[in-house]
Amino acid sequence: MTAAVSTDLAAPRTRLALFLLFAPALVWLLGLIVLPHVELAVLSLRARVAPRIHEFSFANYRTFIDEPLYWHTFVRTATISIIATACTLLIAFPTAWYIVKIARGRAKSLLLVLCLIPFWVSETVRTLGWMILLRESGVMPHFLVMLGVTAQPVEMLYHDATILVGLVYTSLLFMVVPLANALESLDDALIEAAYDLGGNAWSILRQIVIPHAAPGIAAGSIVVFMLTLGNYLTPTLLGGKNSLWFTEQIYTQFITRFNWEQGAAFGFLLLMLSTAIVWLGLTLTGQRFGDVMRRA
Amino acid sequence: MPDLDLEVDRVSKRYGAHLAVDDLSLAVGRGSFFSILGPSGCGKTTLLRLIAGFLEPDSGDVRIGGRSMRSVLPNRRPVNMVFQHLALFPMMSVGENVGYGLARRGAAHALIRERVATMLKRVGLPGAEAKRIDQLSGGQKQRVAIARSLVLEPTLLLLDEPLGALDLKLREHMKIELKQLQADFGTTFVYITHDQSEALVLSDHVAVMSAGRFEQVGTPQELYYQPRTPFVAGFVGANNRLRGNAARVDGQFVEFESAQGLPLRARPSGPIAAGAAVEAFVRPEVVLLARDAPELAPMQRFVGSVESLLFDGANSAVLLREERTGTEFRVALPQTGQFADLREGEKVAFGFDPQRVVCFEVTRT
Numbered sequence: 001m002t003a004a005v006s007t008d009l010a011a012p013r014t015r016l017a018l019f020l021l022f023a024p025a026l027v028w029l030l031g032l033i034v035l036p037h038v039e040l041a042v043l044s045l046r047a048r049v050a051p052r053i054h055e056f057s058f059a060n061y062r063t064f065i066d067e068p069l070y071w072h073t074f075v076r077t078a079t080i081s082i083i084a085t086a087c088t089l090l091i092a093f094p095t096a097w098y099i100v101k102i103a104r105g106r107a108k109s110l111l112l113v114l115c116l117i118p119f120w121v122s123e124t125v126r127t128l129g130w131m132i133l134l135r136e137s138g139v140m141p142h143f144l145v146m147l148g149v150t151a152q153p154v155e156m157l158y159h160d161a162t163i164l165v166g167l168v169y170t171s172l173l174f175m176v177v178p179l180a181n182a183l184e185s186l187d188d189a190l191i192e193a194a195y196d197l198g199g200n201a202w203s204i205l206r207q208i209v210i211p212h213a214a215p216g217i218a219a220g221s222i223v224v225f226m227l228t229l230g231n232y233l234t235p236t237l238l239g240g241k242n243s244l245w246f247t248e249q250i251y252t253q254f255i256t257r258f259n260w261e262q263g264a265a266f267g268f269l270l271l272m273l274s275t276a277i278v279w280l281g282l283t284l285t286g287q288r289f290g291d292v293m294r295r296a
Numbered sequence: 297m298p299d300l301d302l303e304v305d306r307v308s309k310r311y312g313a314h315l316a317v318d319d320l321s322l323a324v325g326r327g328s329f330f331s332i333l334g335p336s337g338c339g340k341t342t343l344l345r346l347i348a349g350f351l352e353p354d355s356g357d358v359r360i361g362g363r364s365m366r367s368v369l370p371n372r373r374p375v376n377m378v379f380q381h382l383a384l385f386p387m388m389s390v391g392e393n394v395g396y397g398l399a400r401r402g403a404a405h406a407l408i409r410e411r412v413a414t415m416l417k418r419v420g421l422p423g424a425e426a427k428r429i430d431q432l433s434g435g436q437k438q439r440v441a442i443a444r445s446l447v448l449e450p451t452l453l454l455l456d457e458p459l460g461a462l463d464l465k466l467r468e469h470m471k472i473e474l475k476q477l478q479a480d481f482g483t484t485f486v487y488i489t490h491d492q493s494e495a496l497v498l499s500d501h502v503a504v505m506s507a508g509r510f511e512q513v514g515t516p517q518e519l520y521y522q523p524r525t526p527f528v529a530g531f532v533g534a535n536n537r538l539r540g541n542a543a544r545v546d547g548q549f550v551e552f553e554s555a556q557g558l559p560l561r562a563r564p565s566g567p568i569a570a571g572a573a574v575e576a577f578v579r580p581e582v583v584l585l586a587r588d589a590p591e592l593a594p595m596q597r598f599v600g601s602v603e604s605l606l607f608d609g610a611n612s613a614v615l616l617r618e619e620r621t622g623t624e625f626r627v628a629l630p631q632t633g634q635f636a637d638l639r640e641g642e643k644v645a646f647g648f649d650p651q652r653v654v655c656f657e658v659t660r661t
Contacts, residue, residue: 192350193383197448198371198400207396211387 060265070249070266077246078273080160081228084167088175088224089217091168096179101188112180115173123170127237130166131157134238158240166234167230171227175220182216183209218285218292224276229274246270299326301484302347302450309342313611315606316342318508319356324452324486324501329478331495332488334505335531338531339486343505344454347486349373361451371400377454381461382437384429390440391425397448402607415447419477434462434471438470446481455487459494471497492532496520504528524565526656529577534613536578536625539658545570549650552576556621561596562655569657576655578648580628585635586645595647600625602642614638616646 047057064070064232099111118126133139141153156162186209194204210217235245250270253263282289302324309317316339322328332340345351347358349370358365360374376397387394394415395408403411416424419439424432432440438458445453459467459474475498478485489495495502496516503513504527511531512524523529530537538560540552549561550568554576562576586592589599600616603624612629627646629635638644 080521117442187381189379189381189383190385193377194369194385194396196348196350196370196375196377197397197444200371200400203400208385208387263398 004264015260038170040264040267043261044268046261048261054261055198056267060262061269063262064265064269073244073246073249074269074273076244078227080163080167081225082277083222084164084228085225087164087168088171089221092172092175092179092220093217095172096176096183099176100183106211107130112176115176119173123233126170127166127234129161130169130238134162157238160239163235163239163243163245166238167228167231170231170234171224174223174227178216178223179213182213186212214285214287215292218282218287222292225277225281227276229270298509300324301326302330302486303358303359303362304343305357305359307343307346307353307358308341309351309353310371315508317346317353320509321356322503322510322513323483327482327484328500329475329487329498330504331499332486332496332505333492333502333532334488334490336490338505339508340490340505341456344377344456344486344488347452348350348375348377348454371463374451375454376448376450377456378441378445378458380456380458382441382458384437384441386429386443387426388429390421390427390429390432393429393440394425394444394447396444401448401475411447415443415587418480419443432658435466435473436469437475438462442474446483447515450483450633452484453647454485455485457489457491459489459491467494474498496532499657504531522565526575526577526658529654529656534580534626536580538576538623540569540574540576542570542572542574542657544585550655552572552655554623556618556623558598558618558623559596560653561650562653563651565654565656568655572657574655574660575620576653578625578653580626582652583625583627583631583646583648585614586647589645589647592645592647595649597645597647599643600647602640602644604640605638616644619643621624 002250027178032062044060045056045058046054047059048054063072095115099108121129131138134141136153136157137154138156140156141150144150144154190208190212191204194208199207200241230247232245232247235243236248239245245265247270248265250263253259253266257263278289299524300323302322304320304322306319306321307317308315308319318339320343332343334340342351346353347360347364351369353368364534365373378515385396388396391409391412395412398408398411412425413422416422419442421436421439421443424436424440429437429440431530441458442453455474459470462470471494476500478536487498496519499516501513502516502519504511504519506527512519512528515523519528519532523532529535538558540554540560542550542552544551545564545568548563550564551559551561554561560576564574568574584592584595589597598618598620600618603615603617606613606626610631614627614629614635616625616627617623618625624647629638635644
């Protein structure tokens with residue numbers, strides 16, 4: 001009997017210990033993620049009718065629809081983010097393949113470290129590095145003149161392609177790591193077996209490698225897409241004043257215009273956009289979010 | 297030569313300083329079951345990969361069905377392979393696995409479906425097309441792997457220790473199944489293994505391989521009863537090994553004294569000069585036991601005490617220590633149960649027919 005009583009007593013104590021262990025995470029989630037979002041939701045759904053007087057309204061969302069500049073920026077941000085994610089995947093896949101399947105021993109870890117090294121420097125410095133390389137008086141335009149490709153130094157900054165290059169560069173590691181993980185678990189014998197049964201490089205990639213790596217591809221793509229969509233520094237610095245990135249609009253509303261209501265509405269729209277696109281991507285490739293996150 | 301499905305002609309393959317396959321030749325007749333038996337690291341996997349086309353030989357040629365395979369890629373060779381861990385595609389159903397090769401050849405959907413159904417029926421898995429690979433048992437996976445290769449009707453099926461991953465009971469069962477499948481399909485099988493029992497049970501011919509070369513190629517019976525090298529005698533079946541120097545050689549037997557001082561007579565394999573270093577092998581089942589020494593006349597007779605009893609049903613044996621020299625012998629117990637009451641420490645007489653003791657001249661290095 002005593003044993004039974006003591007286990008009864010232990011149960012709530014265990015629960016308390018568990019609760020205390022989770023408390024910091026809960027506080028963090030609640031205080032820094034849930035509460036601000038609730039506050040933003042409330043903010044985005046009100047309009048100022050007079051100084052210090054607000055009322056419930058969809059006006060902020062209507063502004064987004066009525067003003068072509070806003071939704072144009074919105075669509076543009078989404079499109080470039082998707083293109084950047086696709087480019088990152090195209091570059092990261094052979095890289096991850098080489099690291100996992102071809103490089104041996106020390107070369108393997110060295111290559112992974114090489115992917116990581118740029119992240120030892122802050123994002124601002126890295127982006128400024130690109131500016132030094134690409135600006136009109138910078139290294140690349142000078143080099144092109146020297147080679148005789150262009151007569152005058154050309155401005156290579158402030159193009160969409162420049163933004164894309166910067167975004168891909170920033171995201172590469174976040175794609176290589178989940179891809180490398182996914183490819184690591186692919187048994188080489190599967191590839192040999194497929195080859196032995198008459199498969200060629202393309203059919204093996206399509207039928208064996210990509211289905212196996214799909215959760216890794218999805219995980220990397222989600223992370224890269226989110227990072228790109230929410231990136232502020234790279235598009236602003238490399239794209240300049242005309243970069244038209246949606247996070248910039250949010251920043252402007254909050255900081256320059258001091259229109260928190262509008263900024264909150266924009267923030268929510270961006271959240272909805274990323275959720276919708278991730279959901280669409282997973283549905284189109286027939287995967288489940290939980291599986292992807294477990295495999296990543 | 298039309299009835300040879302596989303000819304390996306003086307093939308060598310070197311990895312750096314290591315010669316994995318050393319000037320090796322081999323011929324396998326149509327419809328036979330050929331095994332390559334050797335310890336790990338003897339080069340048998342390299343040889344198999346050379347035949348499959350995953351490796352190119354440094355010199356020599358591989359001919360399959362009479363056609364040279366020089367610079368023919370694996371996906372173009374009339375050869376299929378069953379991998380060590382089977383390498384079934386987990387992202388595909390059983391039906392898609394079996395139909396993969398046909399689909400790659402561009403066969404029509406209806407034809408693929410029909411051929412897959414027939415093949416699954418032949419390997420005893422009718423209607424399993426829609427199953428996932430992880431729903432299959434070890435033995436079923438084995439059959440799917442074989443079906444996936446045989447559906448392409450290859451000239452040659454290569455098997456790379458496919459039974460290695462199975463547990464003992466299933467392995468015994470799959471051995472029989474594999475032999476029946478081969479007899480049923482009539483496809484030439486080339487099987488590599490380090491398990492001598494698999495090689496002996498399954499094969500029409502076995503090549504014993506060591507350090508990149510074949511020690512002996514022959515039927516399982518030949519390898520067992522007439523080993524041509526000490527390696528084969530030591531590797532195929534259990535054996536008691538005795539070393540010494542030949543004292544006297546007459547027409548039929550070599551007389552020598554073992555290193556421990558035991559006088560022995562043995563049948564020489566090849567000519568042996570008097571005074572040469574020799575190595576003799578006595579199989580456990582060749583040694584006869586007796587409670588009274590005279591029963592064993594006219595064989596060579598010894599007396600020993602029982603060191604330990606190794607009970608293993610029909611394969612039971614005793615370890616005997618010869619009284620005078622301390623030489624250890626492994627002796628099979630007769631299956632009549634005659635010596636079932638043998639106890640450790642007991643003294644028994646034992647002897648063997650010198651005709652059944654084979655001895656080789658060893659070249660000391």
